[in-house]
Amino acid sequence: MRKMNYIIFVMFLSFLSCEKSEKCDDKDLTLNKADLTGIQLRLDGFYYGNPESDWENIVRYETFVFYQNGVLLRTGGMEFYKMESEIEGLSKTTLPQQSKDVWGIINISGSNITIEHWLPAPCSKPVLLRSGEILNDSTFVFNKMVRRDSQGTTETDINQEFHFRQFDIKPDSKNNFIK
Numbered sequence: 001m002r003k004m005n006y007i008i009f010v011m012f013l014s015f016l017s018c019e020k021s022e023k024c025d026d027k028d029l030t031l032n033k034a035d036l037t038g039i040q041l042r043l044d045g046f047y048y049g050n051p052e053s054d055w056e057n058i059v060r061y062e063t064f065v066f067y068q069n070g071v072l073l074r075t076g077g078m079e080f081y082k083m084e085s086e087i088e089g090l091s092k093t094t095l096p097q098q099s100k101d102v103w104g105i106i107n108i109s110g111s112n113i114t115i116e117h118w119l120p121a122p123c124s125k126p127v128l129l130r131s132g133e134i135l136n137d138s139t140f141v142f143n144k145m146v147r148r149d150s151q152g153t154t155e156t157d158i159n160q161e162f163h164f165r166q167f168d169i170k171p172d173s174k175n176n177f178i179k
């Protein structure tokens with residue numbers, strides 16, 4: 001048993017040393033950041049959708065905060081009634097600015113929307129690109145997803161609908177990951 005604990009400990013240290021020695025190659029975002037100049041989507045709040053039940057059978061929603069400068073903030077799974085308080089909490093801390101996997105880029109061209117963001121991973125962060133159609137200024141649907149990671153690229157057809165919720169408070173979009 002002691003030997004097994006030692007082996008697990010050494011493996012854990014090796015994993016951490018990979019990250020610290022910069023052997024982690026996070027995938028790069030391929031979208032170019034550009035200001036959102038149109039009125040296709042509202043920016044005075046956040047978007048929620050893609051509901052999933054967790055292990056406790058609690059429905060959680062993926063949320064996006066879009067900014068005029070073309071940056072997006074992607075928060076973790078939130079319960080519907082906690083969305084506003086959690087986004088407000090993020091605006092009172094610098095934690096988002098320190099975490100690469102919550103940031104991404106949004107591009108809009110006509111009625112087409114494309115987003116790209118990093119995914120959580122301790123080393124070699126994968127990138128997820130989703131594209132779809134804007135239905136109106138408060139609803140869009142992603143219909144294609146492309147995941148790029150150390151194993152290659154996977155493309156999947158999806159159907160993820162997101163809806164707008166007006167909210168005046170936004171965390172700062174400044175971060176060290178998207179220039």
